[in-house]
Amino acid sequence: MTGILRSTAAAWVPRGLILFLVAFVIFGPLANMLLWAFTEVWYFPAKLPIEWGFAFWERVFRPQGNAMESLINSVLIALTTVVIAVSVSIPAGYALGRRRVPWRGIILVAFLLPQAFPSVAVHINVARIFYSMGLAGTFFGVVLVHTMQGLVFSVWISTAAFATIDHELEEAARNLGASALRTFFTVTLPLALPGIMASGIFVFLLSLDEFTGTFFVGVPDITTLPLLLFTASMEGNYQIASITSLILLVPSVAFMLIIERFLKADVLAKIGN
Amino acid sequence: MRTAPASAFGRLWQNERFLSLALVTPALLTIGALFLYPLGFSVISAFSVEDSGFGIANFTKAFDFYSNDILFTVIIVGISTVLIGAFAIAIGGYLTMGESPLAVSILKWLYRWPLFIPFIVAGQMMRTFLAKNGLMNNMIVGAGLLDPSQTTSFLDWRGIVITFVWKQTPFVALLVAGAMASLDRSTIEAARNLGAGRIRILAQIIVPQVRPTIVVGLILSFVVMMSVLSVPLMINAQNPTMLTVDMAFRINTYGDYGVANALGFISYAMTGFVAWIYLRQGVRQGGAP
Numbered sequence: 001m002t003g004i005l006r007s008t009a010a011a012w013v014p015r016g017l018i019l020f021l022v023a024f025v026i027f028g029p030l031a032n033m034l035l036w037a038f039t040e041v042w043y044f045p046a047k048l049p050i051e052w053g054f055a056f057w058e059r060v061f062r063p064q065g066n067a068m069e070s071l072i073n074s075v076l077i078a079l080t081t082v083v084i085a086v087s088v089s090i091p092a093g094y095a096l097g098r099r100r101v102p103w104r105g106i107i108l109v110a111f112l113l114p115q116a117f118p119s120v121a122v123h124i125n126v127a128r129i130f131y132s133m134g135l136a137g138t139f140f141g142v143v144l145v146h147t148m149q150g151l152v153f154s155v156w157i158s159t160a161a162f163a164t165i166d167h168e169l170e171e172a173a174r175n176l177g178a179s180a181l182r183t184f185f186t187v188t189l190p191l192a193l194p195g196i197m198a199s200g201i202f203v204f205l206l207s208l209d210e211f212t213g214t215f216f217v218g219v220p221d222i223t224t225l226p227l228l229l230f231t232a233s234m235e236g237n238y239q240i241a242s243i244t245s246l247i248l249l250v251p252s253v254a255f256m257l258i259i260e261r262f263l264k265a266d267v268l269a270k271i272g273n
Numbered sequence: 274m275r276t277a278p279a280s281a282f283g284r285l286w287q288n289e290r291f292l293s294l295a296l297v298t299p300a301l302l303t304i305g306a307l308f309l310y311p312l313g314f315s316v317i318s319a320f321s322v323e324d325s326g327f328g329i330a331n332f333t334k335a336f337d338f339y340s341n342d343i344l345f346t347v348i349i350v351g352i353s354t355v356l357i358g359a360f361a362i363a364i365g366g367y368l369t370m371g372e373s374p375l376a377v378s379i380l381k382w383l384y385r386w387p388l389f390i391p392f393i394v395a396g397q398m399m400r401t402f403l404a405k406n407g408l409m410n411n412m413i414v415g416a417g418l419l420d421p422s423q424t425t426s427f428l429d430w431r432g433i434v435i436t437f438v439w440k441q442t443p444f445v446a447l448l449v450a451g452a453m454a455s456l457d458r459s460t461i462e463a464a465r466n467l468g469a470g471r472i473r474i475l476a477q478i479i480v481p482q483v484r485p486t487i488v489v490g491l492i493l494s495f496v497v498m499m500s501v502l503s504v505p506l507m508i509n510a511q512n513p514t515m516l517t518v519d520m521a522f523r524i525n526t527y528g529d530y531g532v533a534n535a536l537g538f539i540s541y542a543m544t545g546f547v548a549w550i551y552l553r554q555g556v557r558q559g560g561a562p
Contacts, residue, residue: 095294118540127524151303
């Protein structure tokens, strides 16, 4: 008995050491960011901040500051992106998930292409084309770039969401005399809604965190949180950069923790099919 | 008597192919206008030469100026891909075969965090963490493992590799662990009963069966790493640097779309080459008896 206990205890030495290392690697950078977010003064060779405080938080959340402007820009751009991406994806997802569509495989792959090519080269040309159309440096230009990247999530997830709905439910509604449109809006769409919401959350996060496209298309007139973070970091203003990082981090982690509620296993299994 | 469809709309609704395509069209047009058109534009621009139509002048210039950076990009992304694969297999393997349920659930909770963290945030965190007086060195010095004078900054090519591996490993590990979990356990149990060690089971039984998943995850990660601009800009924008930084520099400093697009074409070619290896391997496996 003691022999077994001793052997399990011995097994926990390498196990604990490795888990500790993993935790250090994963949470070390996060801890450094948290420290900087609440630092007032910190210079070499001090190992920890010399003075702590909220002075930089006050600067970030000052209503007239450019941080608030970037935050509002980011949220508005993300919401508009979600509306556009989801409204073109609902009909597309319905057709791809429930109807016979010619060249279905090719069409599905087409939405994946923006993720399959290194994106910087495409973005510089989007920026150039937008410039000639007067869309560069505009709110709507940035929304369009984010929509292009988000479509793979919204189309693929809504396709999967529509594909999992039982055909008999629709047939029952039709047999009771409901029109095709009415069946869609009262039966099919509500059943697919959790999946569509999940896809909207994905698109929202993608837009919130997007850097490269905004860097080329939005500059200099549209500043989003990632661009603010980048500028602050390059200027060596680690407090502002870390606070902005934290603002970006919270919705990502929160949404990812609840996404499993929206995205049911049967929908997940059908993504990309 | 059977009633005819009430309206023109009703008749179209019943024309299956027409309606299906019509429903998909808005989404397809978006991709066409915002992705395929600029993509074609970039390829044409890469092969365009001022005054004389088409040629490879942009590529000669790109190789003259940036051959070091092309090599640097290949090496960084290559090393990162290998490390991501190794760590993802290790994590997936432990989650599948770990003997302590407690350790397995701790690891399961731990490893996913970077998945939720945007690249730009990861870049900023590493910029502070890996610096000469960053938290990493401070903690190592604090633990008495190093003298302050021995510490170095990791904000060079190593910093980029560390950030890429940190950010992308959970994604591949998630895919790989899922594939491993759905394997038939009986062969694993049989091998274990015959006395095979866990590492041998992982290498000889589990990994060969989940290889397609590993390769897909790694190719997706490869493309992501070829696309990220923020991390190389924030960690290491000196010479040599990655192709993404060079493209941004060509545009922002010279407005030189020709060379920038030639570099872009080179980065397409690199990902295309990786995808081709994968497809060829798939064909060979499919053709094997």
